[in-house]
Amino acid sequence: MKLTNLLSISVLLLLASCSPKVVTNLIKTYPNPVPADSVRVFELGETVPNTAEAIGRVSVIDPGTATKCRYNEVVHLAQEAVGKAGGNGFAITWHEEPSFWRSSCHQISGLMLYLKDNVVDTLRANPVQYAIDMNFVVARDKKQPERRNPAPANTFEVSLGYGWISSKIYDANNVSLGSKSGLEWKLGYEHIWTSGWGVGMQYSGFKAELPGGDMVLSYLAPEVALRTKFDKWILKCGVGMGLFLYNEP
Secondary structure (H helix, E strand, O other): OEEEEEEOOOOOOOOOOEOOEEEEEEOOOOOOOOOHHHOEEEOOOOOOOOOOEEEEEEEEEOOOOEOOOOHHHHHHHHHHHHHHOOOOEEEEEEEEOOOOOOOOOOEEEEEEEEOOOOOOOOOOOOHHHHHHHOOOOOOOOOOOOOOOOOOOOEEEEEEEEEEEEEEEEEOOOOOEEEEEEEEEEEEEEEEEOOOOEEEEEEEEEEEEEEOOEEEEEEEEEEEEEEEEEOOOOEEEEEEEOOEEEEEEO
């Protein structure tokens, strides 16, 4: 049995990673900046003080290739934005957790607050909390309009079928064996960011029975992928270079 290994250098484009996008919409500012760690955070469902004043909105969203976007990290980015505007409170009004099919980042949005005190009196008027409870607050600010039904972020692919080799095959005595059919298979994985670009790994193989043994072709390679989704179709393309194995009797 003769085994021929053809190895080429794997080339994988490195996508530039970046921090989550911070989008602010200010109504007013206060002159004295506040350290981020001094900005009080009100989680979803918590009540803000009665004297809370809304000075704007801030959203922390995934621009497509964000890293460092765990929940505490995106909250800290929002606290920094609030503190720069002179605020000392941040009320979260929207939180999207990482999803297998969408962004791998935590994304949040909420009100930038200026707090005179931390007193909560349920018997007194609380206009900011009322606006939150009545959903008068815009859920989120976006860098750009969100694409409808984005393509899945993670895709696993498995296929098995029957295939043919159109080229003529010759044995060691240079006798043509004709075109050969055989079993074909493919395994693949891709991770796509919201920008449409992503990375993945592909493995495919083909096996045909020949006199004296089996012929097996195998291919394994990383790839750079680009994918976009239409109403009924997903268009995908990818480029990769890797390892090719050829085994014949």
